Amino acid sequence: MARYPTEPLKCWAKAKELRDGFYRDFEQAHDKGGIRCIGSAWALDAVTMGLGGDVYWVTGEPYGASCAYNRSLSAEFMTAAENFGFSRDLCSYMRNYWGSIISNKYPFGGPFPKVDFAYTQHICCSHAKWYQNACELEGSDIPLYVIDVGAGAYPPFEPEMYEHRVRYVADQMLDSIEWMEKVTGRTYNDELFLEACWNDMRTTHTWAKVCMLNRAVPAPLDEKSIYSLYVLGTLQKSRGEFADFYEELLEEVEGRVERGIAAVGNEQARVMTDAQPPWGFLKIYRYLEAWGAVSIGSLYTFGLEGMWLYDEGENDLRPRPMPTERPRSREEACMMLADWHLSKPEYQHFYSPEYKTKMMDAIAKRWMCDGIIMHYNRGCEGLSVGIAENRLGLLKRGNKVMTYEGNMGDEREFDLTATETRFDIFLEGLGLKRPEG
Amino acid sequence: MIEKFQEWYANRHEYQREYKERTGNKIVGYFCTYTPEEIFYAADVLPVRILGSHEPQDVTEPHIFSMFCPFCRDVLAQGLKGKYDYLDGITIGQSCLHLRQTFTSWELHRNPGWSYFLHMPNHVQSKRAIPFLVEEYRLLIKKIEELAGKEITDDDLRQGIDIMNKVRRVMKEIYEFRKKDNPPITGTEAMYMTCAQFFTDAREFLPVAEEVKRGLTARRLDRDQGKRIMLIGSENDDIEYINMIETLGERESVGCTVVVEEHCTTTRYFWDEVDTDIDDPLRAIAERYVLRTPCPSKDWPKRSRLQRILKLAKDFRVDGAIIIQQKFCDPHEADIPFIRRFLEDNGIPTYFLEFDVTVAAGPFAIRTEAFLETLEAEEDLF
Amino acid sequence: MIIAGIDCGAKNTKTVILKEGSIIGKGTTLTGFDQVSAIKGSLDAALKDAGIHARDVDNISGTGAGMEEIKDADLKVNEIKAMAKAANYLFPSARTVTDVGAEMGRAAKIDENGKAVDFAINEKCAAGAGAFIEAMARALEVKLEEMGPMAIQSNKSIPMNAQCAIFAESEVVGLIHGKIPKVDISKAIHDAMASRVVSMIRRIGVNEDIVMIGGCGLNPGFVDSLKNQLEIDKVYIPDDPAFGAALGAAVVLKEEA
Structure with missing residues (x-):
């Protein structure tokens, strides 16, 4: 019962190719004399790029999600982590990651590639501990640098962006450059860093613009596809080919909007979600589609890597404009990048759930959602912080909200049948009809 | 001799209400020991730490997702049930995500009219942490001045430092007695004391503690110390459990005495003093909180707690360590496998218990007893 | 119009017969492993209680964990909708x-x-x-x-x-x-x-x-x-709280019919 024309994304294959290439580069890094680096998807990876064009990354969260997607392998990793003594309720990406090191298996084939150093950031309690333990599990000679970004919320959630807060983050970045020179023995190249810094901002800015296009009815993108696209930003924001790809994607999605191409031909209702899905069960999105519901995205897919600013007066969320000029020095780039990332939407709720509620409400209203589906995700404390208050706040602002409990990376904590029953109840409440058959 | 502390522990609300009436001072509740109490004292505002009640409750479910620790929910329940309606403000020094939700939900639903989230840096091993924290303290001071209606001078800050340092010092002197054979003070008694610090004005706590210290020289306890045990882990003021294991010896063939703990209710809280040789008092306070024995959420990239724990274990001559973890406490969960390996490698047997503040301690008795028996067996080998 | 509302629950299966909006019969059986026979059993008991025959029933409405097994159901009602309607009907x-x-x-x-x-x-x-x-x-x-x-x-x-x-x-x-x-x-x-x-x-x-x-x-x-x-x-x-969801399912069908 298609109401709208639909067609596959032309750049789909390229996204997959870029992703595969990224993991392959990491695996083969040492063959080419390059450097392997690990860290969070929120790490300020641009700073490492001053070491040369041959620094190859793996980021922990998408890596953990990739493990989770392979349910039998994930089960093996979970058991390995538990046998080591790690509690079952810790972050499930982290347990997949540690389990992968302990089992010495790389989900893309072969043994776990030993890394040269870890470079990450910290805002969730688990961030630094993740790599502290990973480095120890790999052998205690692996150096670790962590940048604390828990320096405070960004305006309008704070009256102003105090200079000392930006400087705190920027100074740690500057310190990390000296540290990297020491642990790698390489000389740092500022030009390469400035370029990577600009690419980082280009990637995260362009991604937000892509998400803006999903305000259109019908939505040109559905969240399940968005997952395959946003991931590039989580892999490495500062990688030029990813920034270029997002610009290409933007163009294609603009074309879809102009031509009225829908992601889900049967779009009758629009929903949004909250945080990571249970990665081993992405078919829940197909289930929603069968009912005629398209998930247009979430603060998670929009703002995990995309850069936005919230407008309090308009209750609107808009892409943060690119700086007017490129940074000219190492110091300038560090300050610019620190300020840029401190405004990340997904950093704000670490200080108060109200900030996230406001941004989610703006998405619900501006992207014209009929309902909000929240995943009480037992696998991620960082993005579950304040979730219960978000629910209350969204209800108070007149939204229809449903919740389901699960785990992004540990399938033992997700009940598919019970979740589908909840969807039925909720979607019926939105006025949709149960699909035939 | 510790009756006064027991009374303060049991009747914290009565004390605080009465204190407010008697002194006219304002009271601010805080949730985590990364709150700089010195600055509050400087403003004539009494900082009191809010702990849980250890009772099951059903009021926090709409506010905090159940995968967060029972402690943070228990503490929030105190607020939602109106037990702290006499507070003038609430505050938190940024630490774990769990407890931060207690603060934010309290702020949303039981706001006493003044609340402040202090951005305590996480990267305490970075040289950038202290200057950052000094600036954050300046923002905090402005906000406290609004509450207190007075300006905070450097002399006020020095006064606050003096108040806190004196209590820390007497507590450490009291802990010295626990290094002795057959310590004249039990772990249960010590826990009443350390927690009473949270609930009272340090100036009123101090003379009572001093008196205890004097009394300990002559005090002999008519009990067998049994095994000397160290407790390590997350927030813990589970006096019922400590008392239960310390009285095992009266009923069973093995007994024990808790001689030292590494908890944020005990040594992590009071062990470190502010360095009064530093000229700028604000910087001195910042340095104290950045360099203090860290919560595991801030203990990176180096795991500095290991050496600190080992030193305590050696100084207090422990036979074994019980690792107590608040259920769902992620920062501790990330440290525990490494702490256990490290202690075992250093000849200190460990036993792990996952606690839920609102669950009865009873079932833990048998497990603790079994652990103590293994310590007994190890000695037989030699 | 006579409606049978059946709630196939985890432990018991309950049926309520509604005639022109009034309850005229109820029946219950243990669900056990064989949901199909439990459904039949509770329906039969309810019919007997109401003093009517199966052919007198115009429509059947189902709810509960085992509702997919209620093959004759004209309408399947989710449990939340059923309980909401039941409460509204009763109070x-x-x-x-x-x-x-x-x-x-x-x-x-x-x-x-x-x-x-x-x-x-x-x-x-x-x-x-x-x-x-x-x-x-x-x-x-x-x-x-x-x-x-x-x-x-x-x-x-x-x-x-x-x-x-x-x-x-x-x-x-x-x-x-x-x-x-x-x-x-x-x-x-x-x-x-x-x-x-x-x-x-x-x-x-x-x-x-x-x-x-x-x-x-x-x-x-x-x-x-x-x-x-x-x-x-x-x-x-209500007097027979266990029949709440079955009643709700019947009321939903009555209103949607």
Whole structure:
């Protein structure tokens, strides 16, 4: 019962190719004399790029999600982590990651590639501990640098962006450059860093613009596809080919909007979600589609890597404009990048759930959602912080909200049948009809 | 001799209400020991730490997702049930995500009219942490001045430092007695004391503690110390459990005495003093909180707690360590496998218990007893 | 018009016969493994109770965990919708309804038309449903139906944490060894279970009037604990609370027909 024309994304294959290439580069890094680096998807990876064009990354969260997607392998990793003594309720990406090191298996084939150093950031309690333990599990000679970004919320959630807060983050970045020179023995190249810094901002800015296009009815993108696209930003924001790809994607999605191409031909209702899905069960999105519901995205897919600013007066969320000029020095780039990332939407709720509620409400209203589906995700404390208050706040602002409990990376904590029953109840409440058959 | 502390522990609300009436001072509740109490004292505002009640409750479910620790929910329940309606403000020094939700939900639903989230840096091993924290303290001071209606001078800050340092010092002197054979003070008694610090004005706590210290020289306890045990882990003021294991010896063939703990209710809280040789008092306070024995959420990239724990274990001559973890406490969960390996490698047997503040301690008795028996067996080998 | 509403639950299958909007018959059977025969059994019992034949029934409406097995159903109604309608039908002033059955607890916030505007489900933990009391009755070695009446004889409050039925059982064993009277333990068990249910209800908000359906509505000990913890004077419970969802399914069909 298609109401709208639909067609596959032309750049789909390229996204997959870029992703595969990224993991392959990491695996083969040492063959080419390059450097392997690990860290969070929120790490300020641009700073490492001053070491040369041959620094190859793996980021922990998408890596953990990739493990989770392979349910039998994930089960093996979970058991390995538990046998080591790690509690079952810790972050499930982290347990997949540690389990992968302990089992010495790389989900893309072969043994776990030993890394040269870890470079990450910290805002969730688990961030630094993740790599502290990973480095120890790999052998205690692996150096670790962590940048604390828990320096405070960004305006309008704070009256102003105090200079000392930006400087705190920027100074740690500057310190990390000296540290990297020491642990790698390489000389740092500022030009390469400035370029990577600009690419980082280009990637995260362009991604937000892509998400803006999903305000259109019908939505040109559905969240399940968005997952395959946003991931590039989580892999490495500062990688030029990813920034270029997002610009290409933007163009294609603009074309879809102009031509009225829908992601889900049967779009009758629009929903949004909250945080990571249970990665081993992405078919829940197909289930929603069968009912005629398209998930247009979430603060998670929009703002995990995309850069936005919230407008309090308009209750609107808009892409943060690119700086007017490129940074000219190492110091300038560090300050610019620190300020840029401190405004990340997904950093704000670490200080108060109200900030996230406001941004989610703006998405619900501006992207014209009929309902909000929240995943009480037992696998991620960082993005579950304040979730219960978000629910209350969204209800108070007149939204229809449903919740389901699960785990992004540990399938033992997700009940598919019970979740589908909840969807039925909720979607019926939105006025949709149960699909035939 | 510790009756006064027991009374303060049991009747914290009565004390605080009465204190407010008697002194006219304002009271601010805080949730985590990364709150700089010195600055509050400087403003004539009494900082009191809010702990849980250890009772099951059903009021926090709409506010905090159940995968967060029972402690943070228990503490929030105190607020939602109106037990702290006499507070003038609430505050938190940024630490774990769990407890931060207690603060934010309290702020949303039981706001006493003044609340402040202090951005305590996480990267305490970075040289950038202290200057950052000094600036954050300046923002905090402005906000406290609004509450207190007075300006905070450097002399006020020095006064606050003096108040806190004196209590820390007497507590450490009291802990010295626990290094002795057959310590004249039990772990249960010590826990009443350390927690009473949270609930009272340090100036009123101090003379009572001093008196205890004097009394300990002559005090002999008519009990067998049994095994000397160290407790390590997350927030813990589970006096019922400590008392239960310390009285095992009266009923069973093995007994024990808790001689030292590494908890944020005990040594992590009071062990470190502010360095009064530093000229700028604000910087001195910042340095104290950045360099203090860290919560595991801030203990990176180096795991500095290991050496600190080992030193305590050696100084207090422990036979074994019980690792107590608040259920769902992620920062501790990330440290525990490494702490256990490290202690075992250093000849200190460990036993792990996952606690839920609102669950009865009873079932833990048998497990603790079994652990103590293994310590007994190890000695037989030699 | 005669409608049969069938609720195929985890433990029992219940049928209500509605004629022109009034209840004329009810029937129940144990669900067991064979849901199809349980459905037939409860329908037959209800028909007999109403004094009518199967051919007299115009439409069938189904709900419950096993509703897919109600092959003759003209309409399948989700459990939340069914309980919301039942509450509205029985007590039009109802704004909150909770259904506490053998294996599951649910709650819904409803409007004046009996439409659910928010809902919560406790699906993973037996500690918030009837099976919990059953397991604890075994530990105490008393009959299930004695548990509630025992509990209301006690005025003690012993904290017990029903985070998990297994741990709760070891707590109960501890209390038995501690020579705590059974009436007090029974009350502690009911308080613990009610605390789970109340937590769930608080998620959607406590708005009076509050209606309770489901088999646990027959347990006076549980109802008492529930009222105390909700801090309200009255919980509205129909005479046959176990038939609530079956009735709701029938009412939904009647309104949509």
